[in-house]
Amino acid sequence: MATARADLGVDLIMASPGGTVVTSRGGLCITPHLPAETLVPAEFDGLVLCGGPIWEAAAAPDLSDAIRAFHENGRVVAAICGATLALAASGILDATEHTANSAASLSAVAGYQGHGRYRDQPRALRSGRVVTAAGTAPVSFAAEVLAALGLGSKELDAYLALYAGEHATGVNACEPMPP
Incomplete structure (x- = not known):
């Protein structure tokens, strides 16, 4: 978000079900600008859904109408992790290639018909104006969302390469540090 705002001039508008304050799993408190139910796709370039365990809970918000409205209006629709x-x-993954935390997690969703379009991969996947990613791919997710919004650039490629370097070598936290 910081790169999008500071370097690319992106306006970020936060929304939540009912417009209520949301606290992330990590304790970050978000005060939304408006209720998710009032989002008008024509007023935005895209809709990005943040992940977390709430999406697996019975109390998960149903944003299917908003998701479909953004998708049907040619807007970017993106989601990471849960x-x-x-x-x-919402049904939009039934007709587009996508990834997620796992195929099994998606199979548990009532009505999901996108099994044949699921791709098991470590980085985010952009298929047209739909961007999906496992929770382990936040950097490529951010880059693909920005590219889908038409903000791709050499600088964005450099940003992605900078952070991708962390994953280029095998890291094993269980191995002791060398003396």
């Missing part, structure tokens, strides 16, 4: 379950529930 939020891919919301895209699956």
Whole structure:
């Protein structure tokens, strides 16, 4: 978000079900600008759903109408981690290639028909104006969302390469540090 705002001039508008304050799993408190139910796709370039365990809970918000409205209006629709379950529930993953935390997690979603379009891969996947990612791919997710919004650039490629370097070598946290 910081790169999008500071370097690319992207306006970020936060929304939540009912417009209520949301606290992330990590304790980050978000005060939304408006209720998710009032989002008008024509006023935005895209809809990005943040992940987390809430999407697996019975109390998960149903944003299917908003997701479908953004998708049908040609807007970018993106989800990472557990939020891919919301895209699956909306039906938009049935007709587009996508990834998620796992195929099994999506299979548990009632009505999901996108099994043949699921791709098991470590980085985010952009298929047209739909971007999906496992929770382990936040950097490529951010880059693919920005590219889908038409903000791809050499600088964005450099940003992705900078952070991808962390994953280029095998890291094993269980191995002792060398003396």
